[in-house]
Amino acid sequence: MSESMHITLKVWRQKNAQEEGRLEAHACDVSPDMSFLEVLDVLNDKLVSEGKEAIAFEHDCREGICGSCSLVLNGQAHGPHKNTTTCQLHMRSFKSGDDITVEPFRAAAFPVLKDLVVDRSAFDRIQQAGGYVSVNTGSAPAANAVLVPKDDADSAMDAAQCIGCGACVAACPNASAMLFVSAKIAHLGLLPQGQPERKKRALAMVSAMDREGFGNCSNHFECGAACPKGISVANIARLNRDWLGAVLTEREERKDEGD
């Protein structure tokens, strides 16, 4: 129904983590109603029918919630639109004749595995260090026993919407994971259920983040601009407060123990 558009994709190809990568150009005829990933599907189908290796890229739900897709388009993580993952980006956002450079999320802590696929397991290790409430199955109190003010629940939900895609890291000049970490700190820290471990959590997650080789925050706020879920950079301030408070009181506690 819609007119065809002609675009040129310049796609990052890299055999594996060891070898160097390069950009490879492909001319594509596309419909404006196609999603960006469908353009890659069609291109891959063509490559395979020509006996060439398909472009590896991470994707799954294709509705903006799983956090798999991880492309930098013309230098922007997830492309030109605010609050939009690459899988939800449609070609009507581009013009016929456009060149689009397609690269993976780049960061020292996200090594490239192949083409556009990177290893984001560092995020999992940060979660494993403290991104939870310690509650075993079966030991929960009745759900309505603890009241949560609606505003707190809503703010917690705002932060909890993080899909763990890593666009914040890819967009940050320091490849910092502060927005990702702060989203979890804020989500749990805003709820009564998260209070007992609040300090411990901040210390554990921040030190895990440092161990993984993510950079520091220097207030560029590119992360917030790139985040497809609109996670607020105000969460970073909360993280800093929680962490600083924890560092101070942790020293107190250590001193107490030493006495």
Place this chain on the structure above:
Amino acid sequence: MATQEAATTTLSAQHVHPKLQSKSPSGPMAERWTKHKFDLKLINPANRRKFKVLVVGTGLAGSAASATLAEMGYKVTTLCIHDSPRRAHSIAAQGGINAAKNYPNDGDSIFRLFYDTVKGGDFRARESNVHRLAECSTQIIDQCVAQGVPFAREYGGLLANRSFGGAQVSRTFYARGQTGQQLLLGAYSALSRQVGLGRINLRPRREMLDLVVVDGVARGVIARNLATGEIEKYAADVVLMCTGGYGNVFYLSTNAKNCNVTATWRAHKRGAYFANPCFTQIHPTCIPVSGHYQSKLTLMSESLRNDGRVWVPSKMSDTRSPEQIPETERDYYLERKYPSFGNLVPRDIASRSAKEQTDAGKGVGSTKMAVFLDFRDAITRDGEDAIRARYGNLFQMYARITGENPYKTPMRIYPAVHYTMGGLWVDYNLESTIPGLFVLGEANFSDHGANRLGASALMQGLADGYFVIPATIAAHLAGRALPAVTEDHPEFRAVAQQVTDRTQRLLGIKGKRSADSIHRQLGNIVWNQIGMARTASGLQSAMRDIAALREEFWNNVNVPGSGADLNQQLENAGRVADFLEFAELLARDAYEREESCGGHFREEHQTPDGEAQRDDVKFQHAAAWEYNGEGKPETRNIEPLTFEVVKPAQRNYK
């Protein structure tokens, strides 16, 4: 005498099928689960650490089971097909999770949730299982709240509820339109905690490619490391498959692209019976197909039907824009046909009704394969802000995909494959016909019968993982003497070799077509012949077409690259090959089930006014298919279903 005996023994012979003992407890329905838990042996905490549990899959069921069993002290290894457990497709569930808390004081109870689910499933689920599910529902909410799941709240700080998907009580808990995400992240946090504590060995980017059965007992799996291509062996004392449904056999579905039937199909070929594959759910509110390149369909939560009104123009082939069609020329067909449930009829009915309208030439939009979902009246009544607060994210998603503004012009929707009620047959303990192989969540067949009610999938995945399996795993571990089996066992080596050979075979065909293009073709066959309405002749032609396409695949697929690194084409080819085998069983099951029930609609079997007509005399049973070897027809075994509490009746939503 002899004939009469034959007639009565058919049923009793069915009762004694040695592998299809449901192990449902007896006694009063409300006490069965408690009684069963008491009757099961316990494993003392010091002994639990001696047992190796292998969990395949990290959706709601897999993550919940992994975390809970690790908390109890079992040695857990968990395989995850994604780069992270947080990406499992449970994350995409939108609307909510049911629980019989009765917080709104509107007459809900465990019994009512049980009743609604048995009826909603069109009397094709096992009553004891459904009652247990309803019982567990309330504990799930407690557990998730304690984990920090940010459910919607009222101003007083209490949990909010809404009515959902054909329920007349408000029992659905939700976290905006991202309930699945928040529940999965809750389970993921519990899983992550156990990984951090060193109690779960989490292996991401691993795809189960076969099951290893030693002396008739499931003892582990063969998996491929998707990053390196390495074929790996995992031995255990018990295997839990939490590998989701098979909706992607239709190619276009609301399932994520990685959802596949491979794990369950391979287990089936090793002896696990596959039950009711023809029970597939077509969800009524999805964004319609826009072009041939379409890679998946997007669901919009059916909570939209709480405020949106579904209609088509009364005239055929009406090309006016919806705003120009006056009220008198609109057919609000759900409200007309089902005055008491209106737009909230169950999914199977809403979907089939949409198809009726498009078949009658009343479809809308450029493809004519859509109906309107209109918020005009709700916006007039409650204001645009109220509608935005309720559905803002869904409206935004719709606008992004279609380029249209649903606040101004009605949404166009059409049904799409969404969920599969069929799956590996399991008994009350969730154990398959292979001892030691348990199946949880969407991968099993047990709780939803022929049709799943909205907001019940999350409930079942979490009930299975958090509360059922931690108790019933003892049925296997405490009940059997398990000889030590390691990855060096000859059976592990043999199965690993078969997996390697198959991979090499796929790589060696070097034909002309991508696996994806063949999958798309398969999807067309399945959607057209085994979709919303099925006929004997259509199913027969589907079986022929699928077999021919399978031939084409094994002769003409091209899988570039090697097996020794990350190769998504190879991963996909293996999955498509399994879908091509499975699809034939799906068609066969639909062919043999000569009745209409829930999501399975045979055109030959309908009431005069077009509703599904069950045949309880012939088909009040689960069909459990038994694999007999390459190229041989499968055997259809049955588990008869009895309804002691909810008496089967024709579902009536008028």
